[in-house]
Amino acid sequence: MASVKVRLWKERIAKGFMLLSGFLVTGSLFFIVGTILYKGLPYLSWEMVSQLPKGGFYIGKEGGILNAILGSLYLASAATILATIIGIPISIFLTVYLKQGSFLSRLSKLIYDILYGIPSIVYGAIGFSIMVYFGIRASLLGGIITITLLTIPIVVRTVDELLKTVPADLRHVTQSLGATRWEVAKVLLLFIKPGVFTAILLAFGRAIGDVAGVLLTSGFSDNLPKYIDEPAATLPLAIFFQLSSPIPEVQGRAYASALVLTIIILIIVLCTQYLAAKQKKHKM
Amino acid sequence: MNTIRLLKDKIVRNSSALLLFLSLSVVVFMGLGLVYKSWPLLESESLFRLLTEKIWSPMKGYFGFLPFIAGTLAVTTVALIIAVPLCILTAVYLTEYASKGLRNSILPLINVLAALPPVLYGVWGVLFVVPMIKEYIAPIFGVETSGYSVLAAGIVLAVMIFPIMISIIVEVLQTIPDELKAASLSLGATKWETIQHIILAKAKPGIIAATVLAISRAFGETIAVLMVCGNIPKIPTSIFDAGYPIPALIANNFGEMMSIPLYESALMFSALLLFAIIFLFNFIARIILNRLENKYNG
Known part of the structure; x- marks a missing residue:
């Protein structure tokens, strides 16, 4: 066995490496946000976020990315609402109506975990072929369907985790008072209310940031969609397209658009953290 | 009243x-739909040939997926080499050394x-x-590159899989009973020795699971990789070469393949490959x- 001195040195070196890697990992977040802030801020203007693209926008002339911002908000809101309406009853069914640890509930949870891991490009490819089959062109509707499918697993799994944290006593007391299972479910939902909003925000964040799913399904347009069957621009796609332009002006707008998206995401994250803290207090 | 309730x-x-x-039938539907759509291609070529053929030229009817498979494997490997040690060390630090306050402020950042x-x-x-590779890293090795390379994609992917790996490994490490650590420490082992021989050994299945999840995340990542990997359908021979992973292939070519027979089927087949591997x-x-x-719970 090596001497104590050597062993203690090893301890110090190992600790140094751990600190370094922790620093690198957390630093990468600040680095990414910092890079985008640094590059995007000079190009960010009120005109950028309040106007539609005008003629020649993509060769560096006037206009803004309002079409993409609103398009993304429409799409993500609609998809999140649908995913919530579909997802919450499913997680209630899994925890309240099914017996704890039954085969069906375990299998379903496993499948939702797997679905959560399926990349959005696969959802996009499938959404695209469904649309071709039914003769729907690339549109807001196609994007909404794809993103809804993508976000259902997030809602189901997060709400399910939340329902697990509810004390079993609460359920037993409610049930012993003669409540039906649906009434039990309502009590449980009330208990995890802040947490449910966290789940919804998580889904919204994923929905608004996704590119691969909408790339194939929702198309792109300089106008705001008036109807659900019209193509709609989305913010991540706008960033992607503008960045691939050779014109510096347009690239600059890509950085500014990235900054807008970053700000939206950071706001969502802050709300999530706030609600999660509230849920924690709720538990006490 | 009761009847209504x-x-x-x-x-x-x-x-x-x-x-x-x-919503569960979506999985079945996805799998069957992809098989159905890629059937024309599978009928015209054997699966083995599709996976091992090097030439990708849809216009002439050559559908070799090897360059894309190699591209995917290359970027994923680079990402793992960077991410796995960093994530294990960070997770161990957070669970074993960091104060509760530090841990509670770092973990939310990783969620961000x-x-x-x-x-x-x-x-x-x-x-x-990309510029960093072009200006600084490649010249060290005496290579000239545009920077759009397997290495760039690997670095970006590595950062992208940090959160999933760290959060799972931290959770796994927290399940390891304190008695085990106490026993090792009381025998005179240093903290690092305890970590090496007890904690990491115990956490091994969890770390493997986290890595497998990270791999499947890396396999499916589309847009971030597509933006930095160079997109040239050739088997990369060094990390400074451009690569062309499978998701990028789908994203770049969808929508414009309608006129060529078997092209759509080929893209659907690549989606099927992704789906099957990631599912597994x-x-x-x-x-x-x-x-x-x-x-640990039961």
Whole structure:
């Protein structure tokens, strides 16, 4: 066995490496946000976020990315609402109506975990072929369907985790008072209310940031969609397209658009953290 | 009154069961749909040839997927080499050394990293990683490159899989009983020796599961990789070469392949490949993690 001195040195070196890697990992977040802030801020203007693209926008002339911002908000809101309406009853069914640890509930949870891991490009490819089959062109509707499918697993799994944290006593007391299972479910939902909003925000964040799913399904347009069957621009796609332009002006707008998206995401994250803290207090 | 309550209960029960059934059937539908769509290609060529053929030229009817498979494997390997040691060390530090306050302020930051959309990682890659490789890293090795390379994609992917790996490994490490650590420490082992021989050994299945999940995340990542990997359908021979992973292939070519026979089928086949591999990997990882959870909770 090596001497104590050597062993203690090893301890110090190992600790140094751990600190370094922790620093690198957390630093990468600040680095990414910092890079985008640094590059995007000079190009960010009120005109950028309040106007539609005008003629020649993509060769560096006037206009803004309002079409993409609103398009993304429409799409993500609609998809999140649908995913919530579909997802919450499913997680209630899994925890309240099914017996704890039954085969069906375990299998379903496993499948939702797997679905959560399926990349959005696969959802996009499938959404695209469904649309071709039914003769729907690339549109807001196609994007909404794809993103809804993508976000259902997030809602189901997060709400399910939340329902697990509810004390079993609460359920037993409610049930012993003669409540039906649906009434039990309502009590449980009330208990995890802040947490449910966290789940919804998580889904919204994923929905608004996704590119691969909408790339194939929702198309792109300089106008705001008036109807659900019209193509709609989305913010991540706008960033992607503008960045691939050779014109510096347009690239600059890509950085500014990235900054807008970053700000939206950071706001969502802050709300999530706030609600999660509230849920924690709720538990006490 | 009671009949109404029971009726409500029944309605909720049946409708939510229906929703569950419908949304679960999505998986089956996805798998079958992809097989159905890629069938024309599978009929015209053998699976083995598709996977081992090097030439990709849809116009002439050559569909060799090897360059894309190699591209995917290359970027994933680079990402893992960077991410796995960093994530294990960070997770160990957070669970074994860091104070509670530090841990509670770092973990939310890692969640923020998870919340950033892929396209922002891509922008960061284009703005920082690509020029860095072109100007500084490649010249050290005496290589000339545009910077759009397997290495750039690997670095961006590595950062993208940090959150999933760290959060799972931290959870796994927290399940290791304190008695084990105490026993090792009381025998005179240093903390690092305890970590090496007891904690990491115990956490091994969990770390493997986390890595498998990270691999499947890396396999499927599309836009961030597409923006920095160069997109040339050739087998990369060095990390400074451009690569062309499978998801990028789908994203770049969809929508314009209608006129060429078998092209759509070929793209659907690549989606099927992704779906099958990622399904399998997720399945394995989740089974391992569920086992671990049951072991310590039950």
